[in-house]
Amino acid sequence: MSEAEDFARLMRELKERGGLSYGVLARRLHTSTSTLHRYCNGEALPAEFAVVDRFARACGASAAEAVDLHRAWLLADARRRAGAAAPTPVPEPAPEAVPEPQVPEPQVPEPPVPAVAAERAVLVVAPAAVGEPVVRPSWYRRRAAVVVAAGLAAGAVAVALLAVTGPERGTPQAGAGAGAGTGAGTQGPAGSGPAAGTPSADGAAPSEPATGPAPPSAASQGPATAPAPSSSPPPAAAPGQAPAAPLRAAVRSHVWAAGCDHAYLSERGPAAVPPPPVEADAPAWASAQRAVHAGNQIVEATLHGTGGGAVVLEGLEVRVAARRTPPAWNVYQMSQGCGGGITPAVFAVNLDAPRPLARPVAGNDAGNRLPAPSFPMRVSAAEPVVLRVAAATTGCDCDWSLDLRWSSPAGSGTLRIDDGGRSLRTSAATGRPVYGYAVEQGRWSR
Known part of the structure; x- marks a missing residue:
């Protein structure tokens, strides 16, 4: 079975188990039904991994199944690239018989063959006997180039698979160190704890918790947008410092359910509070009213890789820095009631x-179940990932982060x-x- 056929088989198995039609899957993958049908029959191969990732999530694939599907796509894609790069041999006319000189041709050192290709080269070309002049026809160099190209393609597949699965736990990582930070992230070997001054993983309050309500900090004036991702690798860290995180996050902390349903707490009376804003203006409105999220908060983080390789997202940890009355x-x-077809x-x-x-909690799209998000996830500069977190409380005024x-x-x-x-x-x-806002009366009322 070829690599493309193996990839198509895995797609068919996931589709049949997920129980979704080609039409439903095609809409979620933003492609046509006929194209998806060709993918599942092995007649075509997705040009980008993003399509494969969306397909696995739509079918509810487990983490192991998603990795298997990704590995199969990488092998099939490498085979396709190697086939496209290999030149078509053109027959050449037989050379005229010319007496060959008796002087042996000088040996010209050939470029080193990659380790993966060396194995194949031994099977194709037999070494000449010692002292025998080496006479290589023109087709030899073309065949050697094809062998080297195949070796490079196989090596690229191995590197790509390493990027998907990530380094083994317990293996020392070059340049890894412990530390804590905000925005840029913290770097260190897997399993390292937070630096001093960082809340513990169990979310408990600090040793001297605040008592009573604290004055709210000014809300963000807009989404915390990080610099645009770059295709170049992150800069090298100075000696003794941890390397820069290969990720950037654009964070939206004022996300409303269905784009309209949300509530804020404010100490101001209804006569002093202006009409509710639209969702895009919520950060500025909440800051001006010294308002905080009431009961629940949705946070959305769009993640981009900053280097040329892939990064594996392994999990989320919730840290509660303070609990108050x-x-x-x-x-x-913000609304008298709204609803949407997608949860x-x-x-x-x-x-x-x-x-x-x-x-992880599953969603709903007009009666169709949306698979719950799961780790690990793969992110790169070309394939961003969006994480959506919904936090709720009925008993505390909490300061928290992820x-x-x-x-x-x-x-x-x-x-x-x-x-x-x-x-x-x-x-x-x-x-x-x-309080809800009565539009016809132009004021807040209970």
């Missing part, structure tokens, strides 16, 4: 738990996801006065 403020609803799959976080976890664990062939570490360098803040709103 919720303030007795008013609740302001995205998210990582749900219960901030009231002693050790909050990011729990640590995203990553690994790559160059090292491993964590990337901090927060509100532009500040902790995210979500407060319980149970039992507080709730």
Whole structure:
């Protein structure tokens, strides 16, 4: 069975188990039904891995199945590239018989053959006897070039598979060190803990927790957008410092359910609060009202790789920096009720738990189940990943953040996801006065 046929077989098995039609899958993959049918029959191969990744998620593939599908696509793609690069042999006219000189041809050292290609070269070309003049026809050099190209393609597949699976745990990583940071992330060997001053993984409050409601910090004026990803590798770290994280995150901390449903807590009275904004203007509106998220908060992080290789996202850790008594403020609803046909799959976080976890929850698209997100995930400069986290509380005024664990062939570490360098803040709103905006009257009312 060829590499392309093996890849098509895995696609068919996932599709049959997922129980989705070609039409439904094609819409989710943003492609045509006929193209998807050709992929599953082995008549065509996706040009980019992004299509393969979306297909695996739509069919509810496990992490191991997604890796197997990715490996099969890499092998099939390498075979396709090697076939396209190999020149078509052109028959040449037989050379006229010319008496050959008796002087042996000088030996010209040939370029080194990659390790992967060397094996194949031994099977193709027999060494000349000692002292025998080496006379190589013109077709020899063309065949040697094809052997070298095949070896390079096989080597590229091995490197790509290493980027997908990530380095083995326990293997020392060059340049890896321990540390903590915000935005740029922390780097260190897998399993290293946070630096001093960082909250513990169980989310417990600091040794001297705050008592009573604290004045809210100014909300972010917009999404915390990192610099655009670059195709060049990250700069080398100075001696004694950890390498830069190969990831950049664009964080949106004011995401409303269905684009309209959300609530904020504010100590101001309804007469002093302006009408609710649209979602895009929510950060500035909340900052001006000194408002905090009421009851729940959705955070969305779009991740891009900053180097030429792939990075494996391994998991999310929730860190609660402080727990306070919720303030007795008013609740302001941004909408009187709305709904959408799509409920995205998210990582749900219960901030009231002693050790909050990011729990995968499936979504819904007009009655069709959307698979719950799962780690590991693969991200690169050309293939971004969007993480959506929905946090909720009914009993605390919480300062919290997320640590995203990553690994790559160059090292491993964590990337901090927060509100532009500040902790995210979500407060319980149970039992507080709730106001909705009456458009016809132009004011807030209960």
